[in-house]
Amino acid sequence: MSFFHYGLLAGVLFSVTACDDAKEVITIPDTGHQVTVSNQSLREARKGFSTHIIQKSFTDSGNLVTPPKDVYTLTSYPTKLGKMAAYVTPDPHDGKRHPAVIWITGGYGGLSDGEFHWQPQPRDNDQSGSAFRKAGLVEMLPSFRGEDNNPGSYEMFYxxxxxxxxxxxxxxxxPWVDPDRIYLAGHSTGGTRVLLASEYSDKFRAYFSLGAVPDLKARIEGGEMMVPVPFEKTDDEYRLRSPATFIKSIKKPTWxxxxxxxxxxxxxNIAAFVKKEKIPLTINKIPNGDHFTIIAPVTEMIAQKILQDTGTECNISFSKDDLARISSEIE
Incomplete structure (x- = not known):
């Protein structure tokens, strides 16, 4: 499994200022970067734009491993480009509709190391997403364009x-999924995809992003990437891949x-901005955790919150006691 490394820019500070034209700008000190918060939605901003992919980020690793039939089914889902591979927990055949989570893994290259998702993982670095299926939720692990023999090319958050x-x-x-209770969660590169997805669509009941980056340009220029950047490095390409730019787009509960x-x-600073604008995004810093040790306790708590979220609208919240419990469970 390859992992997205954030360390070199983890301490970069954003500040929010007002420009002469009254646009709100997020400035990244010591880098010269400025991110203008868009009044357009991310979906609106992408209309009429075509990303320019100039190189491959990785070589496809081949066919996926067939999972144990009582854990996942290897299947595919249709997209505009063609069918994409996915692992999905099997139909329990109990005649009921169940809440579901789509879990987006971190790193790069898709699900080619599939056994990782059903074999025991260390608690201090469990990126498998297994907490959701173990809690009894339906879980889908999709791979995307350019991964796992899927059509298209990897586009890095587009x-x-x-x-x-x-x-x-x-x-x-x-037929075994409750369409009104489908949630999106992911870690690292998957967490960045989740945060962007919360700006791009309001289909999901709620969104849970672990370890996303706020600005892709700052990340790329701040330290070595695990794979080559596939797109032409223009301002528009960066802007349409940076969650801080389209933070106003978020309409559904997002954490x-x-x-x-x-x-x-x-x-x-993003937390202060969304509070002022009444945007349903909540920022949670786990003081004694790191990019990996938070995953197990956070996903386990999210799973329990989802099981309890049975009303017409999402009623999930994370109290100070909840966050303290997560912190206490970090090894």
Whole structure:
């Protein structure tokens, strides 16, 4: 499994200022970066724009491993580009519709190390997403364009958002899934996809982002990437991949979690901004955790919150006691 490394820019601070034209700008000190908060939605901003992919980020690793039939089914879901591979927990055949989570893994390259998702993992670095299926939720692990022999090319936080929409559409049609209780969660690169997806679509009941970055340009220029950047490095390409730019787009309950060691201080300023604008995004810093140790306790608590979220509208919240419990469970 390859992991998204944040360390070099973890301490970068955003500040929010007003320009002469009254646009709100998020400034990244010591980098010369400025992110203008858009009044357009991310979906609106992408209309008429086509990303320019100039190189491959990785070589596809081949066919996926067939999972144990009582854990996942290897299947596919339709997209505009063609069918994409996915692991999905099997139909329990109990005649009921169940809440579901789409879990987006971190790193790069898809699900090619599939056994990782059903074999025991260390609690201090469990990126498998297994907490959801173990809690009895339906779980889907999709792969995206350019991964796992799927059509298309990896676009690094762009076209993959359309694939996430398509994964939701497919999952919502499954007879054992409650279409009104489908949630999106992910870690690291998956967490960045989740945060962007919350700005791109309001299909999901709620969104849970672990360890996302606020600004892709700052991340890329701040330290070595695990894979080559596939797109042409223009301002528009960066802007349409940076969650801080389209923070006003968020319409459904969204949560961000990160351990203190990897926490971007940018999110302190984003938290102040969303509070002022009444945007349903909550920022949670886990002081004694890091980018990996938070995953197990956070996903376990999210799973329990989802099981209890049975009303017409999402009623999930995380109290100070909840966050303290997460912190106390970090090894």
């Amino acid at each position: 076209g993959e958002l359309d694939d996430i929409d398509a994964a939701y559409d497919w999952l919502a049609k499954q 961000y979690f990160e351990g203190g060691e990897y926490y971007w201080k940018a999110f302190d």
